[in-house]
Amino acid sequence: MLPMNTQVKADAEAVAQAACDIISQTAVQAIAERGVFRLVLAGGSTPNRTYALLAQTKQTWAQWEIFWGDERCLPADHAARNSRMAIQTWLGQVAIPPQNIHVIPADMAAENAATAYAHVIMGKLPFDLVLLGMGEDGHTASLFPGTSLLASPHDGDIGVQSVYDAPKWPPERVSLTVAALQDCRAQLIMATGVGKAASLREWRDHAACALPIAQAATANACLLLDQALAAAL
């Protein structure tokens, strides 16, 4: 079942604008209530326009704290790093204190990076807002179909896991676990393009869908789709 709060927007630009508005509103509320806005960023290409739009907004950036849902194990300055893409399109242009930007140290081995990042997020939960993308195979963050989705501390769930066999390059990654991705006050999922229709249909048509995106989505998640994808369902 798709989230109750599934919204269809005209196109990818409208999805990006809606996402920017939701993030801005959530930030204002979080800062008013708790003095800080803890946001988990999605990787991939879909959120890049949202990040560029956010860079043009006026925010109390000093109260923003940034995390990532996953990172590709590549050198820190590699163009394909999720953190580098967000820094280039947005974070490098606004006054979020550097100590509030928590990049996953994925230039080290995935296992070590996962352990290190688990300590970073400890004490920061629940996140105020978790952004997620979705791959055509139904993956989210770096949790792919077939990845062992750690389900509890008993099976070693420290909130962050290493991935060595990702089918989407690069194979070695670091990802928040399902539990950590769900440990949030709000979740925003962005999916655009007809290529994602098959996985969305599977998610829609199965109450107990095993796809990582279905496992990671919270009941109150907001799912933003563009019209082309919605029409292909």
Ligand code: 6PG
């Ligand atoms: C990554 C992302 C991944 C992404 C989806 C969707 O490292 O690739 O974390 O989970 O969100 O693959 O990617 P697009 O937005 O580019 O379709």
